[in-house]
Amino acid sequence: MKEEKTPSKNSLLLNLLVLGSLIWAFFPIFPRSSSGIDLSLFSQLPVLQEGRVKPLDTVARSSLLMLSHKESVSTKEEEIPSSKWLLDLISRPEIADLEKVFCIDNLDVLGFLNLPQNAQRYFSFNQIGPSWDRLEKKADSIEKIPAKSRSSFESALLEVEEQMVLYQRLKFSLEIPELPDSLPSILLKNPQAIAKDKRLQKELSDVLTRSNFIDQSAYFWAIPVSSGSQYVWISSGKAIGQLLSQGTLSSPLLFYHQMEEARKTSDPAAFNAAANSYRQWLKKNLPSQWMWSRYEEIFNAVSPFWKGLVLYFIVFILLAISWVILPEILTRLAMRLLVVALSVHSFGILCRIVIQGRPPVTNLYSSAVFIGWVAVLLCWILEKKFPKGFAAMTASIIGFTTLIIAHHLAMTGDTMEMMRAVLNSNFWLSTHVSSITVGYASTFVAGTLGILYILKGVLTPSLDKEAAKALVQMTYGIICFSLLFSFVGTVLGGIWADQSWGRFWGWDPKENGALLIVLWNAIILHARWGGFIRERGLMVMAVLGNVITSLSWFGVNMLGIGLHSYGWMDKAFFWLSIFILSQLAIAALGGLPPPYWKSKIQS
Amino acid sequence: MDKIKFAAKECFEFLSSLELTLAGLGALALLVFLCTLGEVQLGVYDSVKIHFNSWFLYSRPFFHGYRIPLFPAGKLVGVVLIANLLLAHFKRLTLSYKKIGLWLTHFGLIILFVGQFLTGRFSRESQMTIKENTAKNYSEDPRHSELDLIDATDSNSDTIYSIPQQLLKTGKTIHLPNQMTLVIKHYAKNAAVDIRKNDDAPFPNYSAIQGPGKNLDIIDMPLSHEDNQPNMPATLVQISYKGKILGNWQLSEMIPLPQQIPVKGKEIYLVLRPKRYYFPFSLFLKKFTHKIYTGTSIPSRFSSLVHIEDPAAPLENRNTLISMNHPLRFEGLTFYQASYAQNDTVSILQVVHNPSWTIPYISSFLVALGLIIHFLLRLKQAKFIS
Numbered sequence: 001m002k003e004e005k006t007p008s009k010n011s012l013l014l015n016l017l018v019l020g021s022l023i024w025a026f027f028p029i030f031p032r033s034s035s036g037i038d039l040s041l042f043s044q045l046p047v048l049q050e051g052r053v054k055p056l057d058t059v060a061r062s063s064l065l066m067l068s069h070k071e072s073v074s075t076k077e078e079e080i081p082s083s084k085w086l087l088d089l090i091s092r093p094e095i096a097d098l099e100k101v102f103c104i105d106n107l108d109v110l111g112f113l114n115l116p117q118n119a120q121r122y123f124s125f126n127q128i129g130p131s132w133d134r135l136e137k138k139a140d141s142i143e144k145i146p147a148k149s150r151s152s153f154e155s156a157l158l159e160v161e162e163q164m165v166l167y168q169r170l171k172f173s174l175e176i177p178e179l180p181d182s183l184p185s186i187l188l189k190n191p192q193a194i195a196k197d198k199r200l201q202k203e204l205s206d207v208l209t210r211s212n213f214i215d216q217s218a219y220f221w222a223i224p225v226s227s228g229s230q231y232v233w234i235s236s237g238k239a240i241g242q243l244l245s246q247g248t249l250s251s252p253l254l255f256y257h258q259m260e261e262a263r264k265t266s267d268p269a270a271f272n273a274a275a276n277s278y279r280q281w282l283k284k285n286l287p288s289q290w291m292w293s294r295y296e297e298i299f300n301a302v303s304p305f306w307k308g309l310v311l312y313f314i315v316f317i318l319l320a321i322s323w324v325i326l327p328e329i330l331t332r333l334a335m336r337l338l339v340v341a342l343s344v345h346s347f348g349i350l351c352r353i354v355i356q357g358r359p360p361v362t363n364l365y366s367s368a369v370f371i372g373w374v375a376v377l378l379c380w381i382l383e384k385k386f387p388k389g390f391a392a393m394t395a396s397i398i399g400f401t402t403l404i405i406a407h408h409l410a411m412t413g414d415t416m417e418m419m420r421a422v423l424n425s426n427f428w429l430s431t432h433v434s435s436i437t438v439g440y441a442s443t444f445v446a447g448t449l450g451i452l453y454i455l456k457g458v459l460t461p462s463l464d465k466e467a468a469k470a471l472v473q474m475t476y477g478i479i480c481f482s483l484l485f486s487f488v489g490t491v492l493g494g495i496w497a498d499q500s501w502g503r504f505w506g507w508d509p510k511e512n513g514a515l516l517i518v519l520w521n522a523i524i525l526h527a528r529w530g531g532f533i534r535e536r537g538l539m540v541m542a543v544l545g546n547v548i549t550s551l552s553w554f555g556v557n558m559l560g561i562g563l564h565s566y567g568w569m570d571k572a573f574f575w576l577s578i579f580i581l582s583q584l585a586i587a588a589l590g591g592l593p594p595p596y597w598k599s600k601i602q603s
Numbered sequence: 604m605d606k607i608k609f610a611a612k613e614c615f616e617f618l619s620s621l622e623l624t625l626a627g628l629g630a631l632a633l634l635v636f637l638c639t640l641g642e643v644q645l646g647v648y649d650s651v652k653i654h655f656n657s658w659f660l661y662s663r664p665f666f667h668g669y670r671i672p673l674f675p676a677g678k679l680v681g682v683v684l685i686a687n688l689l690l691a692h693f694k695r696l697t698l699s700y701k702k703i704g705l706w707l708t709h710f711g712l713i714i715l716f717v718g719q720f721l722t723g724r725f726s727r728e729s730q731m732t733i734k735e736n737t738a739k740n741y742s743e744d745p746r747h748s749e750l751d752l753i754d755a756t757d758s759n760s761d762t763i764y765s766i767p768q769q770l771l772k773t774g775k776t777i778h779l780p781n782q783m784t785l786v787i788k789h790y791a792k793n794a795a796v797d798i799r800k801n802d803d804a805p806f807p808n809y810s811a812i813q814g815p816g817k818n819l820d821i822i823d824m825p826l827s828h829e830d831n832q833p834n835m836p837a838t839l840v841q842i843s844y845k846g847k848i849l850g851n852w853q854l855s856e857m858i859p860l861p862q863q864i865p866v867k868g869k870e871i872y873l874v875l876r877p878k879r880y881y882f883p884f885s886l887f888l889k890k891f892t893h894k895i896y897t898g899t900s901i902p903s904r905f906s907s908l909v910h911i912e913d914p915a916a917p918l919e920n921r922n923t924l925i926s927m928n929h930p931l932r933f934e935g936l937t938f939y940q941a942s943y944a945q946n947d948t949v950s951i952l953q954v955v956h957n958p959s960w961t962i963p964y965i966s967s968f969l970v971a972l973g974l975i976i977h978f979l980l981r982l983k984q985a986k987f988i989s
Contacts, residue, residue, distance in 0.1 A: 048897060048898050050898070050899055050901070051895075051896025051903075052896075221897075221898050233897060417901075418901050418903065420902060420903075421902040421903055421927045424904065424927070424928075425928050428928070480978050480981070484971070484974045484975065484978060487970065487971065488967075491967035494963055494967070495963070498960065499928050499929075500927055500939065501941070502728065502930065502937050502939045502954075502955035503726075503728070503955065503957075504719075504722070504963040505719065505963075506647065507638060507642070507647055507651045507655070509639045509642060512635050512636075512638065512639040513639070515635055516632055516636065519631055522628055526621060526624055526625055526628065527625055529621070530622075530624075532621075532622075532625065556639065559639065559643050
């Protein structure tokens, strides 16, 4: 170990580190050019998918996450960014079909598809292709079985079939069928000629059939066409249909056609020129949608939640080391990095709010992100009041865990989906959903403080009176806070239900889960006020609060779906069980009488 | 005398104790948990009935169908908690400004409990299914049926004799005031209806079935607990008029059209259908709208444009738009956009009659206010001490 440096040098180094991490955290990483093609020109282009206008970059990232559970394709030679992969899939499918992008880890499914059952998990379209007919037939029969009673093999097989469908839909989304050379000019100049010519009729009907098929199967709609005073989005197939039936050629179709031609003839300059012209066209005709799409691409390129995840992990490691060596300097560094993490986390949430035009929590994914954010913010405030490192530790643990959970939830598709009619109310989303989520976040904070108290107290002699007192005070305060927010959130939910279904309380599993949190916090507080529990009891009950909150956050979503459900829920169930068991074990540890604790604590 | 006083004091001590509060809250939490698990198998309606709308959780029936109570259920726990809360306030909590938050919170909770009790007692939920360009003046309860005997002899108005589902039991005889008698030969709470395939095996041995039910088989089915799959009752009724047997009729909710009963000089119909609630006004559905996000099947908005037609108060007649999160409140009833059918030409409205609907709003405001005040006062106190 080097000898201690002078404080000034130390703080200079510290500030440099913090500055460096700040720059790293907010620095957007755009896809690099690949063999002369400017990928970011392509990935910025807006398309309509699932009812929302988004950049192709988002489509590429979320589709690849669904297929391979990663945001890029790794080959032996290079790491292919998602937008490059999508571009290949659209313009040079024969190359994309060789890329191993399908993640399959169910051995029975691999056997069914005649694929090697070894350590390999990634497969290409061409490897699965030969079994497609069997897969489709089997999937049809599985779809008739209710989700509850499907075996894990059946759910996994269905997942692969859905991935294959998604892959092919993506492939068709920008397909522009070859037009026989003579057809367009005849159509425009002398449409009557077709009625006389059998060969032309056949050609025309073939193209129409194909474009109709493309329209039906397109995963996203890429062509904006003017309709009255505004633009509406249609698929490339439909645009071709319009071209053939009405003779209207939309400029975006032409630009995409030029880009694809350039790809086929390996002419990157022509590709960039076409993409650039389309970009200018968008700036002129669809300025606001172009701008939002651009913002979203920057948001994707910053990847704020991924950066936050890494930073929370570093903070955790620093704080853990600080309990052994260099306590002062490491804690200082950790606290500053925590602020950097919180700010990039906040930036991510803010971007989502602005891009989506919705309050922060709209689905399970965003609830995970928001729970982490609220918890870290609460802990940061606590740490200011009780600067002992416990709250900072809690912040790093919850921040890291919730962002990991969010990362896995993102594998089910675009995380900024449109809101169904009953949820289509920003007022209730921002009041009810946000306060419930704040309630979840605060019970997790109280529970994690409880874990620190128990582990430190039982396993080490380091939990002195002062530290214990600080931990207990923080936990107690947070439980009060949590009771308030979960109660208010639950009641607001009741009022929303009364407004939309005509009943204040309907005993819906999600409502029950929220009520359980309220009841549990009320039980803790009454037990404390009545003197039935003291420091240790409070902490043990706070840890059990983690169990209740996780059940109400995730557990109720698994009710009725059964244990052999969709792939990721299977895994989620496994991890939820592990989490609950661990919390019960820690609570049991906390239940040990004081003589067994290494630290001297109050009973 | 002293003994009685002592016992009463003990009793008061117990009922107002914080131990009982904790036991009650714990029991409530356990019930909520069990109820949620129960909903998977039983559906919400039945699980809530077992766990909250009763006094005890019972064992399975074993001896002559007797069941023993195993655990207090929602009603008992609720009553005990309210009694405990009221008594505790007498005993422990002094009226001081420091305690004002707690008073508000607990007072709010009592109102909330009472409000939920009143809602359970007096609220009524039903559904109204209206086709576009038609009007309706009643709603139906999909969970309860009734056997209606309609006397349409008078051309101006019908007389309807309604027999609620609870009275329909196999073997029961029902005498109606118009000298008609109904014998329930068979009754099933849930049954499927199928066209009779084999004429040789009429079901059950009642060969003389009249009306459209003649060619149908009614097959008893196990009770459904799925919330979106209501039970479909069916019955076989023998009807007599002035002591003379007219025949047997098969009825099911699957046969929605009333069947005519041949009585000389009268026009009598019989039908088994969802229980109806008639209103003094009617709603005319002008247009049902089902909007989706472009390129998806995700609905963004449902709405029904209806015209209120009130013959008694023509000034009330007006157009109104009912949409998700924007119900129509009219004459003590609330109409919510609930669902739709038949290619978006039929709108299904949830109709709720709940005189105590405002109570949760008031009570939860009080509780929240109380909690905020209490915690702020505590925070101030803590700061003051440190």
